[in-house]
Amino acid sequence: MSTVRVTHIGGPTALIEFAGWRLLTDPTFDAAGGAYAFGWGTSSRKLTDPAIPADALGPVDAVLLTHDHHGDNLDAAGRKLLASAGTVVTTVPGAGRLGGGARGLGPWASTTLEGEGRPTIEVTATPCRHGPPLFRPIVGDVVGFALRWDGQRHGVLWISGDTVLYGGVRQVADRLTVGLALVHLGGVRFPVTGPLRYTMTARDAVDLLEAVRPRTAVPVHYEGWKHFSQPRAVIEREFADAPPDVRDSVRWLPIGTPTDLET
Template sequence: MTEVRVTHVGGPTTLIEAAGWRLLTDPTFDPPGRRYAFGWGTSSRKTAGPALGSDQLGPVDAVLLTHDHHADNLDTAGRALLPSAGIVLTTVSGAGRLGGNARGLAPWATWRLESPGRPAIEVTATPARHGPPLSKPLVGDVTGFALRWAGQRHGVLWISGDTVLYAGVREVARRLAVGTALLHLGGVGFPITGPVRYTLTASRAVELCRILRPHTVLPVHYEGWSHFREGRRTVEARLAKAPDGLRDRFRWPAPGTATEVTV
């Protein structure tokens, strides 16, 4: 049985301590208050700061960056941290923009993290779509990540990335046994695009989890920005109506505090 420590820093940013490795997802460390443009008339204001500063993290072996072009997933302070990480795994287009220690993974490509004295971790890029069909020119490329290492009991640790529920995400359920799901929620929306949502809503998250059947679900990236349309209360209300004890699989990490998860 393997224990993993997941510390929710804020937004999509988590520190995953697994198998002797320290992995950081989507670094965001800017203070609150600033409004960031996302392109095509969309923008969002950061309303909450990180629970930990980047100077409190300690060494980072790898950054798992779902996408580099939205500030709620990589902000100014987070970008400054990237050169100090051992490697940055992200989308192919993102690696081209970032250069340096960034490496791009196409969907279902795998990168193997290896180091003497530690078990290897296989990082597999998984499909993600940050909005409705035909939205890619607006939202750009996004990826999720599946982490696999020796000793996992329940299945891979999967990071959804900013995505809606679509065929590519359903493929994750068909191809992988997911033990722990780090889900980006929030039902992102913008005034200019009306009812269109760009990340998982509560109802879609429940539908996805009924397909995945993960042992543990860790929700992240559902608050702290003005573009979120659904917070924790909405998700919990939907879970209260879900069958099969799904609600009991959800654990809400307290920002800044490590959550122990059996994988």
């Protein structure tokens, strides 16, 4: 059995601990109240403080950064934290912007994380599309991450990243066996672009989880920001009508509380 401890800090930010490793996803540690521009007239405001401040987090061995260019995935306090992290893994363009030895991965490319006395982790980037078709030049590159190490019982640990439901992300169902999934939701949209979505809705997530069939699915990226149009209550209503295997796989984590999960 392989157990990981996951602490959902808020938004897309989670601390993943196992076998001596401490991995952090999408660092967002700014205080509530700040306004953030995402380009092309889109913007948002942060509504809640992080459950754990950056200076109380402790050491971080690696940051898994789905993308570096939006403040709801990497804000100022999170960017400052990168300097003290052992390794940063992100998109190829993001690694170029960040410098400092950041590792850039395109979809289905892999790298390894190694540490003395700890299992080697294979990190594979998975496809994302952060908005409608043909919007990549506007919204930029995003990836998810699949983590594989010896001893996993149910499959890889998968972080979906900010993505809509499309053929690329559906490839995960064909190429990976997933034990634990952190699924980015929120149904992101902006007044200036009307009904267009930039992350999955709950309905999208049900469709994807039916295909991927993880043992456990943990919703993240659904609270704490004004542009998240589907909060937990909306997502729960959709999940309540999902097929039993999807409904039973969903595990809501108390924000800020370490929770042990199997993978």
